[in-house]
Amino acid sequence: MTLSVTNTLTGDHEEFEPAGEEVLLYVCGLTVSDDAHLGHARVWTHADVMHRWLDHLGYDVRHVENFTDVNEKIVARVGEDDLGDSELDVAEGFIGSVLSDMRGLNLKRATVYPRVSEHIPEIIDLVETLLDRGYAYEAGGSVYFDVTEFEDYGKLSNQQLDEMETQGDPTERSEKRNPADFALWKAGGVSPADVAEHRKDDRPLGDHPPTGETWESPWGEGRPGWHIECSAMSTTHLDDTIDIHVGGHDLVFPHHENEIAQSEAATGEQFARYWLHTGLLETAGEKMSSSLGNYFYVADALAEFGPNVIRTFYLSTNYGSKQTYSAAAMTEAEERWERLERAYEAAVEACDGVDARTKVEDEALRSAVESTREEFAAAMNDDFGVREATAALLELATAVNRHVDGSDQYDYVGLRRAIETFEDLGGDVLGLQFGDADGGEANLADDLIELVLDVREAEREAGNYERADDLRDELEAIGVDVEDSDDGPSYRY
Numbered sequence: 001m002t003l004s005v006t007n008t009l010t011g012d013h014e015e016f017e018p019a020g021e022e023v024l025l026y027v028c029g030l031t032v033s034d035d036a037h038l039g040h041a042r043v044w045t046h047a048d049v050m051h052r053w054l055d056h057l058g059y060d061v062r063h064v065e066n067f068t069d070v071n072e073k074i075v076a077r078v079g080e081d082d083l084g085d086s087e088l089d090v091a092e093g094f095i096g097s098v099l100s101d102m103r104g105l106n107l108k109r110a111t112v113y114p115r116v117s118e119h120i121p122e123i124i125d126l127v128e129t130l131l132d133r134g135y136a137y138e139a140g141g142s143v144y145f146d147v148t149e150f151e152d153y154g155k156l157s158n159q160q161l162d163e164m165e166t167q168g169d170p171t172e173r174s175e176k177r178n179p180a181d182f183a184l185w186k187a188g189g190v191s192p193a194d195v196a197e198h199r200k201d202d203r204p205l206g207d208h209p210p211t212g213e214t215w216e217s218p219w220g221e222g223r224p225g226w227h228i229e230c231s232a233m234s235t236t237h238l239d240d241t242i243d244i245h246v247g248g249h250d251l252v253f254p255h256h257e258n259e260i261a262q263s264e265a266a267t268g269e270q271f272a273r274y275w276l277h278t279g280l281l282e283t284a285g286e287k288m289s290s291s292l293g294n295y296f297y298v299a300d301a302l303a304e305f306g307p308n309v310i311r312t313f314y315l316s317t318n319y320g321s322k323q324t325y326s327a328a329a330m331t332e333a334e335e336r337w338e339r340l341e342r343a344y345e346a347a348v349e350a351c352d353g354v355d356a357r358t359k360v361e362d363e364a365l366r367s368a369v370e371s372t373r374e375e376f377a378a379a380m381n382d383d384f385g386v387r388e389a390t391a392a393l394l395e396l397a398t399a400v401n402r403h404v405d406g407s408d409q410y411d412y413v414g415l416r417r418a419i420e421t422f423e424d425l426g427g428d429v430l431g432l433q434f435g436d437a438d439g440g441e442a443n444l445a446d447d448l449i450e451l452v453l454d455v456r457e458a459e460r461e462a463g464n465y466e467r468a469d470d471l472r473d474e475l476e477a478i479g480v481d482v483e484d485s486d487d488g489p490s491y492r493y
Contacts, residue, residue: 001377001378001381001382002015002016002381003015003016003053003054003057003380003381004016004381004382004383005244005274005276005383005384006276006320006383007273007274007275007276008156008252008275008276008277009155009156009272009274009275013383014274016274018059018243019241019243019273021060022059022060022061022062023054023059023060023061023062023243023244024062024238024239024241024242024243024244025047025050025051025054025061025062025063025064025242025243025244025246026064026065026230026234026238026242026244026245026246026272027043027044027047027063027064027065027066027110027246027247028043028065028066028230028245028246028247028248028251028255028256029065029066029067029068029113030067030068030098031068031071031073031074032067032068032069032074032090032091032094032095032098033071033073033074033076033077033090033091033094033198034073034077034094034200035094035097035098035101035297035298035299036097036098036101036297036298037288037289037295037296037297037298038281038288038295038296038297038298038301038310038325039248039280039281039287039288039289039295040298041101041105041298041301041310041314042278042281042314042323043246043247043248043278044065044102044105044107045105045107045310045311045314045431046246046278046314046319046384046386047063047065047246047278048105048107048108048431049315049384049386049429049430049431050244050246050276050319050384051063051108052108052428052429052430052431053380053384053429055428056380056428056429061111062111062237062238063108063110063111064110064111064112064113064114064233064234064237064238065110065113066113066114066115066116066229066230066233067091067095067098067113067114067115067116068115068116068226068229069087069088069091069092069095069115069116069117070087070091070116070117070212070213070223070224070229071226072190072194072195072197072198072212073198074087074090074091074094074212075087075090075189075190075194075195075198075210075211075212076194076195076196076197076198076199076200076210077090077198077199077200078090078210078212079203079210080199080200080201080203086210086213087210087212087213088117088213091115091117095115097299099113100299101298101299101302104298104299104302104307105298105302105307105310105311105431106307106311106431106432106433107431108431111237112237114233114236114237116224116229116233117213119229119232119233119236120215120224122232122233122235122236123185123224123228123229123232124185124215124217124218125232126184126228126231126232126235126262126266127143127184127185127217127228128218129266130143130145130184130262130265130266131143133265133266134149135149135150135261135262135265135266136184137177138219139175139176140175140187141187141188141219141220141222142172142175142183142185142186142187142219142222143183143184143185143219144172144175144176144177144181144182144183144184145181145182145183145184145258145261145262145265146177146178146181147161147164147178147180147181147182147261148161148177148178149265150261150264150265152260152261152264153180153257153261154257155257155260156252156253156256156257156260156275157252157253157256157257159253159257161180164179164180165179165180166179166180167179167180167181167182167254168181168182168183169183169191169194171191182225182227182254182258183225183226184224184225184227184228184262185217185219185222185223185224185225185228186222186223186224186225187219187220187221187222188211188214188221188222188223189211189212189213189214189222189223190210190211190212190223192205192209195209195210195211196209226255227254227255227258227259227262228262230255230259231259231262231263231266231271234263234271235263235267240263240267240269240271241267241269241270241271241272241273242271242272242273243272243273243274244272244273244274244276245259245271245272245274245275245276246276246277246278247277247278248277248278248280249277249278249279249280250280250287251277252277256275259271260272276319276320277320278319278320279317279319279320279321279322279323280322280323281322281323281324281325282322282323282324282325283296283324283325283326288325296325305330305333305334306479307433308337308341308432308433309330309333309334309337310333311430311431311432312333312334312336312337312340312390312432313325313329313330313333314386315386315387315389315390315430316329316332316333316336316387316390317386317387318383318384318385318386318387319383319384319386320383336390336394337432339394339397340393340394340397340422340426340432340434341434341492342397342401342492343396343397343398343400343401343422344397344400344419344422344426344434344435345492346400346401346404347400347404347415347418347419347422348419348435350404350410350415351410351412351415351416351419353410355408355409355410356409356410356411356412356415357409357410357411357412358412358413360407360409360410360411360412361411361413361414362403362407362411362414364399364402364403365399365400365402365403365411365414365415365418366411366413366414366417368395368396368398368399368400368418369396369399369414369417369418369421371392371395372392372393372395372396372421372425373421373425375388375389375391375392375395376389376392376393376425376429379391379392380429386430389425389429389430390430393421393422393425393426393430396418396421396422399418400415400418403415422434423435449475449480449491452471452475453482453489453491455471456468456471456472456482456489457488457489459471475491479493480492480493481493
């Protein structure tokens with residue numbers, strides 16, 4: 001079975017065929033005006049799994065994900081607390097936190113993470129091309145794309161031009177030929193009104209509010225428009241035509257519609273062959289977003305749940321569907337991850353023990369391994385169906401537990417194949433982390449936990465039960481669950 005995907009551009013479920021030897025993958029990245037929240041990380045995680053599955057199928061993947069470090073929302077935070085005294089300083093700080101979050105979630109590194117501020121020459125060249133080809137016009141030192149000149153405008157969002165709302169800042173309306181035209185280049189810096197609108201605190205603007213970075217251009221000093229950046233960076237680091245473009249469903253219009261128009265008008269080539277859009281992450285019936293204040297920062301979620309639970313949560317819903325964040329949903333994700341983790345650990349312990357035998361064969365276990373691999377592949381090849389793929393791994397977990405709990409001697413070969421399946425599919429493809437990935441550091445952590453447990457036992461024997469309970473609570477607070485039994489305490493991460 002070959003990979004098929006749901007293409008927003010056509011509305012069809014299509015067989016995936018890359019245009020060249022490499023898969024060219026572009027992911028619309030983050031406007032770095034704040035720390036990332038779980039809604040952002042949902043897009044990242046699904047794009048990461050897509051990348052991993054393409055790797056698994058044998059493709060070479062060139063993966064580009066941008067940082068938007070030029071934006072009025074960033075300018076609005078200049079001088080706030082210790083964020084920085086310039087637009088690029090503020091952006092730099094948030095880029096650092098985003099990269100830390102990405103590593104914390106065990107995301108594969110992109111090939112490059114381009115920034116808007118580094119690609120001003122390419123943006124200016126692209127705008128000049130659009131002017132030369134008659135798709136853009138200059139007005140008051142700004143440059144606008146004329147949507148009436150691009151015949152296919154609206155083909156991604158399936159909107160008619162005469163039904164579209166006005167795009168851009170209200171101050172642009174007097175300069176534009178058509179309400180739906182959008183800015184490619186904006187004259188001057190960010191206006192005080194825009195700074196005030198996006199401020200997160202109640203600081204007064206003062207006599208000299210920040211205006212953000214500006215650059216010299218053939219039309220005067222100014223800044224790039226929002227949409228032009230992705231076209232410039234994708235063509236710079238990938239090609240005029242890319243295979244897969246990934247982004248949140250809320251970007252279909254106007255951002256992705258405008259990317260198509262300006263890119264195809266400039267190059268004469270199809271911009272992206274497959275458009276894959278992730279559904280929104282909602283909480284209490286609303287989109288999780290910084291503007292609504294209903295978000296959960298990735299760093300806080302990592303501290304509370306860890307990467308495996310967060311990824312398992314995302315894996316419970318396929319990328320194209322909406323997902324709801326709630327405490328109950330995270331509890332369910334934690335339980336599913338623990339099922340997988342315990343089955344993996346049970347398989348490792350049994351396989352590496354003296355009761356694992358070469359000539360013991362459990363056909364049910366071996367059949368479960370093969371079924372899991374087949375069902376997993378079928379699910380992933382059907383539009384990256386992570387929900388069904390995870391369900392296949394959970395069935396394998398049940399088969400492993402049944403074998404270990406019901407046998408005095410273990411099927412070494414069957415268990416080894418199960419372990420490899422967890423690692424290959426759950427680890428390499430879904431990005432879950434089984435076992436002690438940190439080696440010596442993990443061993444040191446085990447030694448320290450054992451030391452704390454010894455102290456706790458000494459406190460209990462001395463009758464200091466409150467202190468013993470405190471030690472147990474402190475271990476649980478850092479992600480170590482302690483279980484007491486007649487044979488003494490045991491623990492797991």
